[in-house]
Amino acid sequence: MTTIEQARKTAEGLDHLSGFGNEHSSEAVPGALPIGRNSPQRAPLGLYAEQLSGTAFTEPRAHNRRSWLYRIRPSAAHPRFVRTGNGALSGAPFTDSAPDPNRLRWGPLPDPPAGTDFLDGLWTLGGNGDAAQRTGMAVHLYAANSPMTDRVFSDADGELLIVPERGGLLLRTEFGLLRADPGHVALIPRGVRFRVELLDESVRGYVCENYGRPFVLPDLGPIGANGLANARDFLAPVAAYEDGGAGGDADRPVEVVNKFCGNLWRAEYDHSPLDVVAWHGNHLPYVYDLHRFNVLGSISYDHPDPSIFTVLTSPSDTPGLAGVDFVVFAPRWLVGEDTFRPPYFHRNVMSEYMGLIEGAYDAKAEGFVPGGGSLHNMMSAHGPDRETFDRASTAELKPQKVDNGLAFMFETRWPVTATAQAMAAGHLQSGYDDVWQGLERHFRS
Numbered sequence: 090m091t092t093i094e095q096a097r098k099t100a101e102g103l104d105h106l107s108g109f110g111n112e113h114s115s116e117a118v119p120g121a122l123p124i125g126r127n128s129p130q131r132a133p134l135g136l137y138a139e140q141l142s143g144t145a146f147t148e149p150r151a152h153n154r155r156s157w158l159y160r161i162r163p164s165a166a167h168p169r170f171v172r173t174g175n176g177a178l179s180g181a182p183f184t185d186s187a188p189d190p191n192r193l194r195w196g197p198l199p200d201p202p203a204g205t206d207f208l209d210g211l212w213t214l215g216g217n218g219d220a221a222q223r224t225g226m227a228v229h230l231y232a233a234n235s236p237m238t239d240r241v242f243s244d245a246d247g248e249l250l251i252v253p254e255r256g257g258l259l260l261r262t263e264f265g266l267l268r269a270d271p272g273h274v275a276l277i278p279r280g281v282r283f284r285v286e287l288l289d290e291s292v293r294g295y296v297c298e299n300y301g302r303p304f305v306l307p308d309l310g311p312i313g314a315n316g317l318a319n320a321r322d323f324l325a326p327v328a329a330y331e332d333g334g335a336g337g338d339a340d341r342p343v344e345v346v347n348k349f350c351g352n353l354w355r356a357e358y359d360h361s362p363l364d365v366v367a368w369h370g371n372h373l374p375y376v377y378d379l380h381r382f383n384v385l386g387s388i389s390y391d392h393p394d395p396s397i398f399t400v401l402t403s404p405s406d407t408p409g410l411a412g413v414d415f416v417v418f419a420p421r422w423l424v425g426e427d428t429f430r431p432p433y434f435h436r437n438v439m440s441e442y443m444g445l446i447e448g449a450y451d452a453k454a455e456g457f458v459p460g461g462g463s464l465h466n467m468m469s470a471h472g473p474d475r476e477t478f479d480r481a482s483t484a485e486l487k488p489q490k491v492d493n494g495l496a497f498m499f500e501t502r503w504p505v506t507a508t509a510q511a512m513a514a515g516h517l518q519s520g521y522d523d524v525w526q527g528l529e530r531h532f533r534s
């Protein structure tokens with residue numbers, strides 16, 4: 090069997106725990122999880138007890154994230170980390186180019202050389218804030234054609250929201266296994282070790298690295314108790330562990346790569362750190378199928394603000410102001426009367442990075458393609474292109490199903506500084522401004 094066939098077989102029929110932010114618990118071996126306490130004098134089955142804190146110990150209970158892990162060897166048993174090459178990956182603050190007020194658009198990443206795994210295939214487009222201050226976010230793209238073998242990755246700087254666009258991923262994490270196909274998103278919390286295997290020959294997608302507070306579901310206000318992304322559709326793994334070196338082979342060391350304040354550090358372990366036999370807590374990886382998103386919108390007139398499409402939000406200290414929102418433009422009906430139905434022209438204090446998972450987007454007739462992305466920074470003027478404006482302004486307003494694409498947005502409170510490599514990239518499109526050329530003067534006084 091090829092490695093892809095093996096990964097596909099493993100990914101079939103994975104068990105899950107359902108819910109968002111829950112206090113879940115799971116044990117791969119019966120009796121591995123202590124009952125009634127977290128740190129007994131001797132943990133069951135000779136395991137080591139270890140707490141992983143995603144928030145300060147003293148944050149309010151509703152925000153608090155931590156998990157207890159019961160593992161074959163404690164995480165502390167590791168050699169010294171040393172710097173390794175960052176490749177095309179970098180972290181905030183982004184200082185190698187000036188923030189650019191222009192509207193920018195990129196095509197997909199070029200296919201990488203053979204043998205590129207998920208970690209090597211990460212390519213930083215830009216971001217804001219400061220990883221060391223735990224504020225802001227980064228936009229990364231990835232393209233890979235090889236599984237991560239004999240190594241795992243963890244990100245001390247923030248949580249990773251992975252948005253596959255091409256090809257499926259099998260994520261082996263400290264908490265167990267998850268599968269993420271295009272149309273799904275996967276979240277790896279800050280500090281959690283994981284390895285990415287491939288379910289297809291070639292994979293590609295987007296990553297939002299969130300340095301700020303962990304993503305939560307948005308409040309629903311007058312929408313009520315249900316709607317948008319429903320908590321029960323978020324799936325956490327069940328416990329699964331590796332015992333020994335890479336691939337269960339005691340003689341094969343495991344490279345552990347840690348992203349810390351923007352740089353990559355590596356250490357060679359004599360065992361896999363994915364050796365958690367049981368766990369409980371709420372600092373957990375999860376996956377979510379964007380097709381489950383309950384899309385709400387106007388049933389009278391006007392196009393609602395896209396905040397109505399928020400899947401996950403990372404709150405700031407200012408109520409209602411997100412460090413970053415993850416927003417999806419999913420299939421939906423448009424029924425507004427006397428309404429310009431595509432997204433309206435706008436200038437926004439928030440900065441918007443948009444990507445396309447499949448199909449097309451209803452405000453752009455061409456140029457915005459799966460795997461590509463656009464950046465509309467703070468106060469940049471944007472909206473439908475001329476072709477879309479002309480069509481939507483004259484369309485017969487009967488009920489219309491928009492079901493030819495799946496787009497998303499990382500919307501963030503601060504301007505996104507594109508990296509020097511993003512500004513110099515061959516896939517940065519020239520002439521993006523032209524899509525708004527030819528919008529004619531229709532004014533009649």
Ligand SMILES: [Fe+2]
Nearest residue numbers: 435441465471
């Ligand atoms: Fe926008």
